[in-house]
Amino acid sequence: MxxxxxxxxxxxxxxxxxxxxxxxxxxxxxxxxxxxxxxxxxxxxxxxxxxxxxxxxxxxxxxxxxxxxxxxxxxxxxxxxxxxxxxxxxxxxxxxxxxxxxxxGRSRNDQVVTDFRLYLKRRVGEVQTALRELAAASVAQAEASQEIILPAYTHTQQAQPIRLAHYLLALSFALQRHSSQLRQCVERIDELPLGCGAVAGTAFSIDRKKLAQTLGFRRVMQNSIDATGTRSFCGEMIFICSDIGVTLSRYAHDFILWSTQEFGFIDPGEKFATGSSMMPNKKNPDAFELVRGKTGTLLGLLTGIMSLQKGIPATYSRDLQEDKKAVFEALQTAEDCMSVFAGALRTCHFRAERMRAALTSALFATDLADYLVRKGIPFRKAHELVAQAVQYAERCACGLHELPLEYWRSLYAGCDKELFLCFQAKTSVERRNAIGGTSLRQVKAQIRQVKNWLK
Structure with a gap:
């Protein structure tokens, strides 16, 4: 019945x-x-x-x-x-x-959303564990790769030299931000709807503040319509899961590209890679590809949960039965993506020799401009002079480092042999020693910060 x-x-x-x-x-x-x-x-x-x-x-x-x-x-x-x-x-x-x-004195309307909020408070803790494990994997690889220097890319074009550890630590800091998002979302979830009935509140003298204490809620929701009808916390939770997915998808894209024979920066290992049913030579970075693909699923869930709410009244409608399916799937997908990414990151091998070989002299163009700035030339003029040198080297089919000192003096008479120190990768990264930079000192500071957060 x-x-x-x-x-x-x-x-x-x-x-x-x-x-x-x-x-x-x-x-x-x-x-x-x-x-x-x-x-x-x-x-x-x-x-x-x-x-x-x-x-x-x-x-x-x-x-x-x-x-x-x-x-x-x-x-x-x-x-x-x-x-x-x-x-x-x-x-x-x-x-x-x-x-x-x-x-x-109660309705399933206030009962279900109370259950839901309690469940999310518990479930988010499990997602946070997966997130922290991925951050730990990232910082572990960063510690092991502090002396590896590779090209950084912007617009998918070579930009400047950086330490591999600096790149990996960027993921750790992004995960720290996502952890904060989850924590803040739970703080907003942490209020009690129970005792609000179907829409108008309960007709009995229920002590809702004591109920909140018993169930571990920080506060009581103040309006019965809002308490039973809102699902804004669902949209926020799926957004955070999607945001995590987007972060991982971007790093996954880099690692997929880096694992190609043309780059060769990464060997994806065997634990989180697969082969081909036809081509015996293949070792595919499927873990990273699947993370990238499942991010599309997360974005679809985000669109779905927002669409679910946009056309219904402010009070409860049965449409909202679909909220849990979307949120549960988003949480599980985000957790799985982070766990798989952590496993793939721990077991892949970064090829330092291929990264060194990819360092071209064009990567040091900004260092050359900075050198001229230290000689007293305004940066915009220094930028123009080095850009001229880049074009000249292209016409001569040579590297910037191969241009003779006489050429550099034709651009600016004050150039000396110190200019050629700009082409040393370690010198370049060590000059980036302001907070947030890629020098060894700053990288070690970032490692300490991430480790302190993980404690």
Whole structure:
């Protein structure tokens, strides 16, 4: 029997029953639903809506149900359309008519969103663990590669020399920012909807502040319409998961490119790579490709959750049943992407010799401009002179470092042999010693910062 069947004179169509079931999704929240029921039973007793004996009976029944779930012995029935109905039905089976009192003064509207918020508070902690493991993998590779120098690219064109550790640490700092996003989102989630009923609030003297304390919420939601109708936290959570995915996708793109024979900067290893069913020579960086692909899925989920909300009223509508599926999938996808990325990063091999070989003299054009600045030339003029040298070297089919001192003196008479020190990669990176730079000192400082955060 449905909890709402008294309004109808016939059963719903079997197709409608299947179509409207959500137990396969919200069944994940059984822990939270039991916690909500335990707290609600206590609140009903304190409001004198249950006797002490009735509350004790309900609490015993809820503990028995929890044991069934933990032992994987809870039996769902076809009429259990969601986790709330399933638990209430089982409670009534165990304790009789007293169990039917558990829903006094509340609605599934406030019950489900309370479960949901509790679940996210717990689930985000697991995602944070995966995030921190990836940051640890990144900083470990950074520590091991402090002396490796490679070209940095902007617009996919060679730009300036950097330390590989500096590049890898950029991922660690991005992950630190994503961790902060998750933490701040949970802070906004951390408010209690329970006791707001379906739309207008509860008619009984429920102490909602005490309910919040019992369930571990920091505060109570102040408006029953907002409490039961808003799903802005769903959009925010999926956005953060998507943002994490976009960050990983960008690094994945670099690593995929770096693993090509043309670059050869990375050997993706064997634990997180695959081969070809046809071509015996292939070792494909599939972990990074799949992360990049699954980011598209995350962006689709973000579009979906926002579209879900845009056309419905401010109060609860059944459309919102679809919120959990999207959020659960986004959290799982983001967690999986970070775990796989961490494994692939730990097991890949960076080829220092190929990175060194890719350092061309054009990478030091900015160093040459800086050299002229130190000679007293305004930077814009220095930029123009070095740009002329770049064009001249291209016409001569030679590198900037191969241009003779006489040529440089034709551009500026004050040039001396010190100019050729600009073509040393280590000198170049060591000059970038301001906070955030790629010098060894700054890289070590960044490693310390990430490690302190990970403690």
């Amino acid at each position: 449905k909890v709402w069947s008294g309004r109808f004179s016939s059963k719903p169509a079997e197709l409608m029953e299947r179509f409207s079931r959500s137990i396969e999704i919200d069944g994940k929240m059984w822990r939270e639903d039991l916690a909500v029921n335990r707290a609600w039973a206590q609140a009903l007793y304190e409001a004198k809506l249950l006797t002490a004996a009735e509350e004790a009976k309900i609490q015993r029944g809820l503990r028995a149900i929890a044991t069934e779930f933990r032992n994987e012995r809870f039996a769902f029935l076809p009429e259990d359309e969601d986790i709330h109905v399933a638990i209430e039905r089982r409670l009534t089976e165990l304790v009789g008519a007293t169990g039917a009192k558990i829903h006094t």
